[in-house]
Amino acid sequence: MKILFGVQGTGNGHISRSRSLAHALRAQGVSVDYLLSGRPAEAYFDMQAFGDYRARPGLSFATRNGAISLWQTLRQSRPLTLWQDIRQLDLTGYQLVLSDFEPITAWAARRQGLDSLGISHQAAFSWPIPRRFDDIRARLIMRHYAPVSRAIGLHWFHFGHPILPPIVDTLMPAPSRGEILVYLPFESLSAITALLGRFVGVAFVCYHPQVSESYQQGNLQFHPLSRSAFTASLASCEGVISNAGFELASEALTLGKKLLVKPLSGQFEQASNAMTLEMLGLGAVMASLDPGAVRQWLDHPGIGLIRYPDVATALAAWLADGAREPVTELANRLWRQVCLPEPVCERLAELGFSDSLYCDLLLQQGSFARL
Numbered sequence: 001m002k003i004l005f006g007v008q009g010t011g012n013g014h015i016s017r018s019r020s021l022a023h024a025l026r027a028q029g030v031s032v033d034y035l036l037s038g039r040p041a042e043a044y045f046d047m048q049a050f051g052d053y054r055a056r057p058g059l060s061f062a063t064r065n066g067a068i069s070l071w072q073t074l075r076q077s078r079p080l081t082l083w084q085d086i087r088q089l090d091l092t093g094y095q096l097v098l099s100d101f102e103p104i105t106a107w108a109a110r111r112q113g114l115d116s117l118g119i120s121h122q123a124a125f126s127w128p129i130p131r132r133f134d135d136i137r138a139r140l141i142m143r144h145y146a147p148v149s150r151a152i153g154l155h156w157f158h159f160g161h162p163i164l165p166p167i168v169d170t171l172m173p174a175p176s177r178g179e180i181l182v183y184l185p186f187e188s189l190s191a192i193t194a195l196l197g198r199f200v201g202v203a204f205v206c207y208h209p210q211v212s213e214s215y216q217q218g219n220l221q222f223h224p225l226s227r228s229a230f231t232a233s234l235a236s237c238e239g240v241i242s243n244a245g246f247e248l249a250s251e252a253l254t255l256g257k258k259l260l261v262k263p264l265s266g267q268f269e270q271a272s273n274a275m276t277l278e279m280l281g282l283g284a285v286m287a288s289l290d291p292g293a294v295r296q297w298l299d300h301p302g303i304g305l306i307r308y309p310d311v312a313t314a315l316a317a318w319l320a321d322g323a324r325e326p327v328t329e330l331a332n333r334l335w336r337q338v339c340l341p342e343p344v345c346e347r348l349a350e351l352g353f354s355d356s357l358y359c360d361l362l363l364q365q366g367s368f369a370r371l
Contacts, residue, residue: 096117157353
């Protein structure tokens with residue numbers, strides 16, 4: 001089987017998740033080519049897993065001061081280039097297109113009648129899961145931005161549907177250095193400094209796309225983006241302050257790091273993620289850069305770690321086997337291996353999910369372990 005894998009490049013979470021799946025597909029002997037879109041080619045980093053990948057402008061949303069800017073998005077969009085890239089992408093020789101919410105490969109597969117499979121967090125929203133600001137614009141984006149023949153969603157909980165656990169690299173926690181890891185790429189450096197500089201007794205380690213060289217400013221360390229350095233900081237930190245993207249939150253939860261998120265204003269997915277984290281007791285939420293929320297969060301412990309299985313390896317093996325196993329069975333098999341902290345289990349019971357078919361199965365298997 002030869003696969004073309006389209007990866008949304010606007011967020012590092014998409015790339016991180018797809019990088020894990022790329023390693024797993026290679027281990028299964030699956031032949032894969034990669035196309036990334038959504039940012040300039042020179043802005044990608046740590047891309048060895050994708051080999052000789054192709055980069056295209058694609059379509060992305062512009063942000064300003066922690067919020068999506070519709071006007072700036074329209075100004076920088078290149079619809080003619082996007083349409084030309086879709087038309088010119090030749091899928092001859094491929095048996096399947098995979099898409100992590102990437103529009104060029106998804107639309108090219110639709111035009112050329114090729115089977116396409118979406119594997120993404122966004123695909124989870126095709127099911128009736130918790131969501132916020134679910135207006136007509138959000139539904140249209142989710143449905144038509146990167147349309148696929150079939151879709152497999154990823155989420156922190158299944159909510160009674162055939163959704164898979166997150167794809168997360170196996171990360172090992174390191175001895176805590178007592179630092180707080182900060183990743184707020186949509187906020188300005190000055191706003192981050194104003195928010196966190198007042199907590200002089202707390203050390204913050206901040207990674208930001210606008211930083212080109214590391215520097216120290218009071219109790220804040222600023223570093224340029226680097227997957228290896230960021231992962232090391234994540235393993236040894238005490239907690240994480242970030243926007244409400246899916247992948248970093250998933251990594252933090254598997255390491256048992258307490259989590260404070262500030263969703264990107266105007267972004268349906270992040271607003272829904274924040275709502276879900278708070279609903280399940282997985283993390284705290286602040287609607288704005290609120291020092292009071294930071295202080296309250298600093299004073300409270302985390303919930304403990306979540307154990308998710310190796311979803312990337314399971315998916316790669318499933319694809320290599322021709323995707324014959326029903327997705328419902330694949331989901332059941334993976335959720336049997338999940339271990340959730342006691343407070344999360346109690347919150348799920350309060351929300352009524354213990355009565356669902358999936359929860360009954362998981363409880364019978366002892367997957368809701370008391371850690």
